[in-house]
Amino acid sequence: MGCGTSVATETQVKQLETDEAVKSPSPALTMKAAVLIQRWYRRYMARLEVRRRYTWNIFQSIEYAGEQDQLQLSSFFTYMLDNFTHLNGNGPDLISQLLDPVIDPWLDRETCYKTIPIPESYTGPRILFPLSVSDTNALLSAFKEQQILHARYVLQLLYESKKLLKQMPNIVHLSTSYTKEITICGDLHGRLDDLLLIFYKNGLPSAETPYIFNGDFVDRGKKSVEVVILLFAYLLLYPDHMHLNRGNHEDHIMNLRYGFTKEVMQKYKTHGREILQLFQDVFSLLPIATVIDAKILIVHGGISDQTDLDLLGSIERHKVKSALRFPRRSLEQLDIGQSHRLGKRMRSTDISRPSSSRSYNGNHRTPTLRKRRCRLSRQDSGASTSSSSSSSSSCSSLCSPRTPSCISPQTYPSSPSTPCNVLQVPFLDSLSSVPLPSLPQQEREWKQIVDILWSDPKTQEGCSPNSFRGGGCYFGPDVTQRLLHKHGLQLLIRSHECKQEGYELCHSGRVITIFSASNYYEEGSNRGAYIKLGKELVPRFYQYQVSRTTRRLTLTQRVRAAEGSALRALKEKLFAHRSELMTGFLKYDPNETGCVSVGEWAKVLESVLRLDLPWRTLRPHLVHLAPDGSVEYQSCFEDVGPGAPLPQVAPTLAETLFRYRTDIEIIFNIIDKDHSGLISIEEFRHTWRLFSAHLGVAIDDRAIDELARSIDFNKDGSIDFTEFLEAFRVVHKLDSKDHQLSENADKEKCA
Amino acid sequence: MAEDIESEENENILVIHRKITAAFEPFDYESKNTVDVREIGTIMYSLDCFPTQADIREFIAEVEENSSGTVHLDRFMPAMTKVLLENKFPPIPRSKIFQAFKVLDKEQKGFLEPEELTKFMMEEGEPFTQEEMDEMLTAHTNRKENVIYYDKLINKLTADAPK
Numbered sequence: 077m078g079c080g081t082s083v084a085t086e087t088q089v090k091q092l093e094t095d096e097a098v099k100s101p102s103p104a105l106t107m108k109a110a111v112l113i114q115r116w117y118r119r120y121m122a123r124l125e126v127r128r129r130y131t132w133n134i135f136q137s138i139e140y141a142g143e144q145d146q147l148q149l150s151s152f153f154t155y156m157l158d159n160f161t162h163l164n165g166n167g168p169d170l171i172s173q174l175l176d177p178v179i180d181p182w183l184d185r186e187t188c189y190k191t192i193p194i195p196e197s198y199t200g201p202r203i204l205f206p207l208s209v210s211d212t213n214a215l216l217s218a219f220k221e222q223q224i225l226h227a228r229y230v231l232q233l234l235y236e237s238k239k240l241l242k243q244m245p246n247i248v249h250l251s252t253s254y255t256k257e258i259t260i261c262g263d264l265h266g267r268l269d270d271l272l273l274i275f276y277k278n279g280l281p282s283a284e285t286p287y288i289f290n291g292d293f294v295d296r297g298k299k300s301v302e303v304v305i306l307l308f309a310y311l312l313l314y315p316d317h318m319h320l321n322r323g324n325h326e327d328h329i330m331n332l333r334y335g336f337t338k339e340v341m342q343k344y345k346t347h348g349r350e351i352l353q354l355f356q357d358v359f360s361l362l363p364i365a366t367v368i369d370a371k372i373l374i375v376h377g378g379i380s381d382q383t384d385l386d387l388l389g390s391i392e393r394h395k396v397k398s399a400l401r402f403p404r405r406s407l408e409q410l411d412i413g414q415s416h417r418l419g420k421r422m423r424s425t426d427i428s429r430p431s432s433s434r435s436y437n438g439n440h441r442t443p444t445l446r447k448r449r450c451r452l453s454r455q456d457s458g459a460s461t462s463s464s465s466s467s468s469s470s471c472s473s474l475c476s477p478r479t480p481s482c483i484s485p486q487t488y489p490s491s492p493s494t495p496c497n498v499l500q501v502p503f504l505d506s507l508s509s510v511p512l513p514s515l516p517q518q519e520r521e522w523k524q525i526v527d528i529l530w531s532d533p534k535t536q537e538g539c540s541p542n543s544f545r546g547g548g549c550y551f552g553p554d555v556t557q558r559l560l561h562k563h564g565l566q567l568l569i570r571s572h573e574c575k576q577e578g579y580e581l582c583h584s585g586r587v588i589t590i591f592s593a594s595n596y597y598e599e600g601s602n603r604g605a606y607i608k609l610g611k612e613l614v615p616r617f618y619q620y621q622v623s624r625t626t627r628r629l630t631l632t633q634r635v636r637a638a639e640g641s642a643l644r645a646l647k648e649k650l651f652a653h654r655s656e657l658m659t660g661f662l663k664y665d666p667n668e669t670g671c672v673s674v675g676e677w678a679k680v681l682e683s684v685l686r687l688d689l690p691w692r693t694l695r696p697h698l699v700h701l702a703p704d705g706s707v708e709y710q711s712c713f714e715d716v717g718p719g720a721p722l723p724q725v726a727p728t729l730a731e732t733l734f735r736y737r738t739d740i741e742i743i744f745n746i747i748d749k750d751h752s753g754l755i756s757i758e759e760f761r762h763t764w765r766l767f768s769a770h771l772g773v774a775i776d777d778r779a780i781d782e783l784a785r786s787i788d789f790n791k792d793g794s795i796d797f798t799e800f801l802e803a804f805r806v807v808h809k810l811d812s813k814d815h816q817l818s819e820n821a822d823k824e825k826c827a
Numbered sequence: 828m829a830e831d832i833e834s835e836e837n838e839n840i841l842v843i844h845r846k847i848t849a850a851f852e853p854f855d856y857e858s859k860n861t862v863d864v865r866e867i868g869t870i871m872y873s874l875d876c877f878p879t880q881a882d883i884r885e886f887i888a889e890v891e892e893n894s895s896g897t898v899h900l901d902r903f904m905p906a907m908t909k910v911l912l913e914n915k916f917p918p919i920p921r922s923k924i925f926q927a928f929k930v931l932d933k934e935q936k937g938f939l940e941p942e943e944l945t946k947f948m949m950e951e952g953e954p955f956t957q958e959e960m961d962e963m964l965t966a967h968t969n970r971k972e973n974v975i976y977y978d979k980l981i982n983k984l985t986a987d988a989p990k
Contacts, residue, residue, distance in 0.1 A: 101930050101933070105930055106930060106931065106947070106951060107951050107952050108927075108952075109926075109927035109928070109930040109931055109947075110927075110931070110947045110948065110951035110952035111879060111951075111952035111953055112919060112923065112924065112927040113924060113927050113928065113931075113947075113948070113952075114948060114952050114953050114954075114955060115877050115878070115879055115880075115919065115953070116877065116919050116924050116984075117959075117963060117984070118868070118872065118959070119872040119876075119877055120984045121959070121962070122868065122869040122871075122872030122873055123872060123873055125869050125873075126850075126853060126869065126873045129853045129854075130853055133853070631962050631966070632966060690849065690852060690853060692849060693849060
């Protein structure tokens with residue numbers, strides 16, 4: 077018993093002091109001393125673990141909230157396309173180009189890249205097709221030295237990859253009998269360092285070292301272009317030994333939001349658009365699944381109870397350009413047009429519609445399902461869907477993060493009884509209309525693919541649709557068992573979710589998640605891993621962690637770094653919701669004393685931010701307490717502020733800009749076709765009007781014009797939107813100070 | 828008077844209950860008020876208790892749901908409340924830890940070599956795992972001299988306790 081031990085130690089130790097036999101303590105004493113130290117140290121580590129946990133909770137919650145934003149962005153694009161064909165007058169609109177599945181035939185011809193000359197001044201890698209080992213080596217060294225491959229080569233590479241991929245089936249079958257061992261890697265998300273580390277540890281792809289990369293090569297990381305070029309180069313070099321599965325981020329709409337589009341445009345100013353177009357085709361041509369020895373199924377996301385491998389093998393996969401432009405018939409089944417209130421945050425993973433593939437389970441031992449499911453409440457607000465909505469069993473509903481209070485300004489014939497030919501799609505705070513579309517067969521096929529790319533395993537039995545976005549599921553152990561049994565398989569390997577150890581088993585070992593981007597959140601946040609599989613088909617796991625510094629970070633340092641980062645993100649969220657929060661606080665503080673109780677403070681935060689976090693535990697990091705123990709609620713906005721002097725805007729508008737800054741930036745970048753950083757006032761007005769109409773922020777034309785005028789600093793009719801947006805980047809006032817402090821602390825620690 | 832004492836006690840218990848719930852929640856992934864039995868130690872530590880591994884095992888035996896591997900809050904709460912009220916696993920004062928290190932530091936050098944510490948931590952008492960050992964060594968070995976000054980270690984860990 078605890079007490080017993082410590083008492084004994086105390087007695088013993090006291091004896092020790094009086095005893096000269098310090099030099100040879102009895103074994104019992106040594107043991108007791110050891111136990112004491114172990115106990116004490118473990119307790120310290122446990123407290124660290126708790127901090128780590130709630131840090132993950134913060135990241136996860138915020139990411140999830142960000143995913144909801146992504147939903148809006150996609151709806152907005154759809155809406156823009158349908159209502160706004162020529163945002164910039166002449167020529168094909170980039171949005172149309174990017175969002176419509178129409179292929180520019182020019183890109184299919186070999187001449188598309190041949191016409192691009194390589195200047196004398198080009199010092200980057202030069203490659204020759206058909207590729208040889210020297211070419212891939214050249215690429216490796218070039219990328220290690222931060223060089224950029226010329227657009228001509230990129231286009232040629234993509235063109236050749238497209239030709240090759242066209243010949244591949246949807247499901248690729250491999251055998252271990254001809255190879256030594258197959259290496260299976262998970263998400264890379266543009267982390268070149270991790271890819272290089274894997275190649276270093278495990279060997280470059282070759283006949284002796286075959287690889288399967290299980291999707292999500294791009295987005296989020298800064299070197300997506302380099303990663304995907306290397307993967308395709310090896311694919312061309314060793315088509316029999318290099319295998320790529322499509323992930324949910326191999327999707328041009330996801331790329332718009334999560335960084336790949338931006339990266340391409342930045343690195344390839346002249347030919348970025350063509351490159352992106354080709355990527356769109358190539359991504360949609362990637363195989364959907366790989367099967368090893370007819371025993372192991374490898375897909376990026378997971379499965380659903382509807383997954384039919386035979387059907388999956390037969391469809392034309394390239395027709396599903398993006399999981400996010402779904403065949404609109406399913407919108408119907410999604411009970412669109414009903415306003416919903418999002419209950420609590422759900423598990424922050426896959427969604428068939430816009431979403432991040434990032435999700436976090438803080439615990440690497442038990443697979444988890446995040447707290448509380450999305451509670452849907454239906455209100456028949458007069459917007460209609462066809463009657464099939466009630467019959468769809470696997471249906472799910474689109475939720476709006478804010479209770480939609482108004483219906484789209486569009487007037488369409490709509491009544492509850494007549495099936496209408498438009499659907500009301502919840503977009504931000506209101507509903508926008510999308511014309512109805514197409515065939516049930518198309519939709520079935522689309523769902524097959526989306527389920528594969530977006531689903532997640534869960535611990536409970538059954539298969540629940542991701543009730544938030546109508547595609548992708550949470551599949552239980554029974555679903556796994558059934559599918560494996562049906563096709564004579566024994567194991568499902570998937571990726572799509574970040575795991576602290578780089579991998580995780582669930583469903584009694586029948587499902588393995590493998591994730592290969594280490595330090596995904598933060599330096600030291602997680603390991604990456606890969607699997608090696610030999611003839612006996614027993615997976616072996618290899619873990620690694622890329623480190624920017626040569627010395628290993630201690631858990632304390634990692635936790636502190638992650639915590640700091642999470643708290644900053646949280647504070648930004650608070651700032652971006654300032655007026656709503658203040659309204660909430662004032663309800664509890666009608667006399668404006670500036671204080672509310674801790675419980676009230678927590679309640680307000682919970683209801684405004686809709687983030688399921690342990691607010692009481694976080695309180696010390698976010699607000700000050702008054703001497704009487706109540707919360708000085710204004711202090712949570714102290715540390716953060718705008719990045720540059722704000723233009724004259726109404727406070728609510730300002731907040732909106734803070735919140736949706738990233739999305740607005742994307743839209744501006746799209747409109748700015750010549751990448752000048754400038755858009756015309758007219759374009760600005762148009763876009764903003766559309767955007768704000770759906771935000772439920774009542775802004776009249778005058779306010780928009782004033783806004784436009786105020787940011788047209790040169791008065792030349794164009795707006796430097798980068799400068800504009802800079803004002804709406806939230807910065808942390810204590811930033812440099814913080815950094816200095818933690819650096820000093822770290823230095824001390826290791827002295 | 829008796830009423831005051833009683834209500835104070837009740838207040839006290841309320842506070843304790845809230846603490847226990849707050850410590851329990853982060854590990855309750857499926858919102859079913861259950862946690863994996865392997866987390867019990869961590870939860871107890873986070874409530875400022877210092878049980879030994881044996882203590883933890885004993886506690887688990889009391890509260891586990893039929894060797895299901897899970898513990899429900901309904902059983903955890905009363906058991907943990909008792910632990911806290913009785914201060915069953917009180918914190919170890921610094922002086923004691925210091926003495927403990929001194930016992931291990933046979934020659935009273937004021938520090939321990941990494942090999943020495945490893946031997947003790949991994950072979951004696953309730954042994955560390957390799958990971959725990961690596962963490963301790965990485966975090967607290969003096970880089971220049973490659974030894975562990977345990978008084979510094981104690982100070983660091985005590986100071987680093989979160990608010």
